[in-house]
Amino acid sequence: MxxxxxxxxxxxxxxxxxxxxxxxxxxxxxxxxxxxxxxxxxxxxFYSTEDVQRYLEAYLNHLRADGLSEVQVRGLLFQYGRTNGQLHTLIAKMLEIDEGIVVPPESVMVTAGCQEAMVIALRALCTSPQDVVLAVEPCYVGLNGAARILGVEVVPVPESPAGLAPETVAEVVRAVRAAGKRPRALYLVPNFSNPSGFSLPVATRRRLLDIVGEQDLLLLEDDPYGLFGLDDEPRPTLKSLDTDGRVIYLGSFSKSCFPGARVGFLVADQTVVGENGRRTLLADEMSAVKSMLTLNTSAISQAVIGGVLIESGCGLRAAxxxxxxxxxxxxxxxxxxxxxxxxxxxxxxxxxxxxxxxxxxxxxxxxxxxxxxxxxxxxxxxxxxxxxxxxxxxxxxxxxxxxxxxxxxxxxxxxxxxxxxxxxxxxxx
CATH class of the missing domain: 3.90.1150.10 (Aspartate Aminotransferase, domain 1)
Structure with missing residues (x-):
């Protein structure tokens, strides 16, 4: 052998x-x-096996109520589908209701868990050995693992005992550029991060957005725990505060629904300009990466999560x-x-x-x-x-x-x- x-x-x-x-x-x-x-x-x-069938039926009934024929419903459930997924409209509505994030549905890509969203974002943004991604440290191991698979260098941005200082981001960016490398994005979990548990104050969030604008940097905002605060104090996402298109938002239904579905998403509403002047959404450009990675996210898993969204009126915070x-x-x-x-x-x-x-x-x-x-x-x-x-x-x-x-x-x-x-x-x- x-x-x-x-x-x-x-x-x-x-x-x-x-x-x-x-x-x-x-x-x-x-x-x-x-x-x-x-x-x-x-x-x-919180879960029972009977839930899966109930959610599935809720989603299929939603499609029928939208005027789809049984042939069309069957195709959506059992066939290869749209690369960026079929839940984009429902997810966009959920983001507006729960987080005050207003984006076109076409900017939403449904992924096979948030881990795939990280891989797709890193692959699309980092194009040469000089391209690096910054990450608030301590950092979720999944981001480091995704970067290692792709051969992308991760440069840590250390948290202080009081959490992330935006000025530290600027210092690291300058040091990276001085070393002849190109920082492409900063990854962070602003709400109750894994592992440190830190949550950025609102003033720090606004200052961070100013800093990344000054440094011409994108943000990869990962928000799996935002629903689960000890109180009901509003904690606006970076994406909801972003007025310059700096934030690519990464989401997951693993905590708010259940992890076995393996459904996540990313929001990339940035404009991409081609050599011929053609303008597209970054999410559309990223679909080429996804098509070579998983083709598309399981239609059956999407249907189950779609049923959760339909039953909740797309308001997962209340649900x-x-x-x-x-x-x-x-x-x-x-x-x-x-x-x-x-x-x-x-x-x-x-x-x-x-x-x-x-x-x-x-x-x-x-x-x-x-x-x-x-x-x-x-x-x-x-x-x-x-x-x-x-x-x-x-x-x-x-x-x-x-x-x-x-x-x-x-x-x-x-x-x-x-x-x-x-x-x-x-x-x-």
Missing amino acids: VELSRADLHVSVSDPAATSMNFLNEVAIRFPNAISLAAGRPYDG NRDKIAFYRSNLRTLLAALEEHFPQSGRGEGAVRWNVPGGGFFAVVDLPLRADETLLELSAEQYGVLWTPMKFFYVDGGDHSVRLSCSYLMPEQIAEGVQRLSWLVAENE
């Missing part, structure tokens, strides 16, 4: 981000009884009230458990400290010991609790911090998991 050298395979095969996620999955499989404060997936108690309340309660439970089991927090060198996010699924805890794969193995085997090393989200850093997720568990499991973490810390300092 043929044997291949691993050294001859693409660097993405051995990418630290990908292997780290595989490591987490492998540890979870080996220790199935451990409480996982690592998994950032939604709580599946997610129960989920919002659940995730709020879980985050408060996590923060209360940290207060209870680490009462020395913030006092003295070596104390355990954590941030207090305004929403989302995650909190970051700084520990007085090295939080690496070895410690995670020990934590799983002897203490029965899993967490995510923050080092997975940095190019270089995060060695003494962990990300705790509270989305998938019941409150009593969260409290027990934090207690077990406290035992790990106390006995291994």
